[in-house]
Amino acid sequence: MxxxxxxxxxxxxTFxxxxxxxxxxxAMVVGSSLSQSLQHLLPDPGDMHAGLFDKLLGWLSxxxxxxxxLLVVxxxxxxxxxxxxxxxVRQLFGFWVPPLIAVIAAFLITLPVVRFAGAGLARVIPQDQTYAVSFDSLVGRVATVVNGTARVGYPAQAKVPNEHGQILYVMVxxxxxxxTFQSGERVLLTKQLAGNRFAGAVNPWPDLI
Structure with missing residues (x-):
């Protein structure tokens, strides 16, 4: 099957x-996180308006x-x-369900499953572990470039702690x-450009953690 x-x-x-x-x-071995990268691709919950897609995201926790x-669930x-x-259906009637019908049925059944699983997990996962922070709150923090060389118009990935002490990954x-910013260099985030993309300057306080 x-x-x-x-x-x-x-x-x-499944694959x-x-x-x-x-x-x-x-990602865990190299010090990154797929979860945080996916989080950055979606809108900040605090910035969402009352659109249909935003309501669906909220409904799914x-x-x-x-x-x-949520994606794994x-x-x-x-x-x-x-x-x-x-x-x-195969056992009862001897044929496979047409893919389009099967996908629609599975999708409609899956949405409430994700909804109830998300609601249950939200009660046991500490709130400060959801990474639901506003990106603009990272301005003024010191980030460390983790790979690549950053130039104007060509950002590199950097990691920066938020107010909860969690490590988030941004582009700087x-x-x-x-x-230019080299890998391992510490950079002061001076301005949010768009989403998780920031402008930075040489850290004026090199001993600042």
């Missing part, structure tokens, strides 16, 4: 779960539970629901032409 042509969406979801586990394991956890539920549906570039 895993490799049947009709169940390919659920096979893809995505495995890929996430591998990437997160590698986005901002109260790390986005990677979604993929696992989607894959299991799709395989279970096909297994039952020099605020002035002619400046």
């Amino acid at each position: 895993l490799f049947a042509a009709e169940t390919w969406p659920f096979t893809v979801a 995505l779960l495995l890929l996430i586990a591998i990437v997160e394991g590698v 986005f901002g109260r539970v790390p986005v990677l956890v 979604f993929l696992a539920s989607f894959a299991l629901t799709g395989f279970a549906l096909n297994l039952v 570039e020099p605020e002035a032409e002619g400046m």
